[in-house]
Amino acid sequence: GQNIDQPTEMTATEGAIVQINCTYQTSGFNGLFWYQQHAGEAPTFLSYNVLDGLEEKGRFSSFLSRSKGYSYLLLKELQMKDSASYLCASMDSNYQLIWGAGTKLIIKP
Amino acid sequence: DAMVIQNPRYQVTQFGKPVTLSCSQTLNHNVMYWYQQKSSQAPKLLFHYYDKDFNNEADTPDNFQSRRPNTSFCFLDIRSPGLGDAAMYLCATSKETSGSYEQYFGPGTRLTVT
Numbered sequence: 001g002q003n004i005d006q007p008t009e010m011t012a013t014e015g016a017i018v019q020i021n022c023t024y025q026t027s028g029f030n031g032l033f034w035y036q037q038h039a040g041e042a043p044t045f046l047s048y049n050v051l052d053g054l055e056e057k058g059r060f061s062s063f064l065s066r067s068k069g070y071s072y073l074l075l076k077e078l079q080m081k082d083s084a085s086y087l088c089a090s091m092d093s094n095y096q097l098i099w100g101a102g103t104k105l106i107i108k109p
Numbered sequence: 110d111a112m113v114i115q116n117p118r119y120q121v122t123q124f125g126k127p128v129t130l131s132c133s134q135t136l137n138h139n140v141m142y143w144y145q146q147k148s149s150q151a152p153k154l155l156f157h158y159y160d161k162d163f164n165n166e167a168d169t170p171d172n173f174q175s176r177r178p179n180t181s182f183c184f185l186d187i188r189s190p191g192l193g194d195a196a197m198y199l200c201a202t203s204k205e206t207s208g209s210y211e212q213y214f215g216p217g218t219r220l221t222v223t
Contacts, residue, residue, distance in 0.1 A: 004151070008149075030210065031210060033211070033212075040197075040219070041216065041217070042199055042214035042215060042216050042217045043152070043199075043214050044214070045211050045212070045213070048210070048211060085149075087151070087152075091210055095205065095210060096154065096157075097154070097212065099151035099152050100151055101149065101150055101151045102149070102151065104149070
């Protein structure tokens with residue numbers, strides 16, 4: 001079956017660094033997405049990894065290991081506005097996204 | 110700005126009363142998706158259109174129907190809403206060219222069933 005696992009909730013302190021992990025099992029693989037979703041709003045695109053390694057984009061970085069079926073999203077210099085859910089999604093062989101339930105990130109002052 | 114627009118943002122309907130949600134896009138993307146998302150859950154794909162080709166997910170209830178009259182517009186019809194259909198409905202688009210599979214989401218319609 002197809003499955004995405006990510007922690008339900010994490011807490012971090014403003015200004016710190018947090019890493020959100022995601023493991024995936026999908027029928028085929030065409031890349032791994034991370035989306036940010038604030039409460040009551042639509043998901044917004046953060047990153048797309050299809051090759052192994054680290055992709056850096058400002059305060060956010062995303063890492064992929066295809067052999068391990070593993071990705072993480074790294075958030076640096078955390079700000080209060082980063083409080084949101086972070087959804088991991090794997091694209092399967094039919095180019096459909098298989099979504100995780102999201103990790104709710106709580107930032108404390 | 111090019112975007113995905115959903116109307117209405119909030120919809121209240123009565124149990125069993127048909128309701129239609131709309132989505133439009135100015136991105137000229139060939140693929141459009143409808144997702145259902147309940148609180149603290151993953152988005153659940155209901156349908157998608159690849160150009161005019163309609164693709165229904167196997168576990169999408171018959172109560173849900175969709176129409177895409179042209180490239181820009183897509184509708185979700187819920188024929189007889191039940192209490193379990195209360196959710197956020199998200200429309201998304203993508204332009205499936207080589208290497209570009211990002212989905213762009215509209216703001217969503219939150220449906221309440223009374």
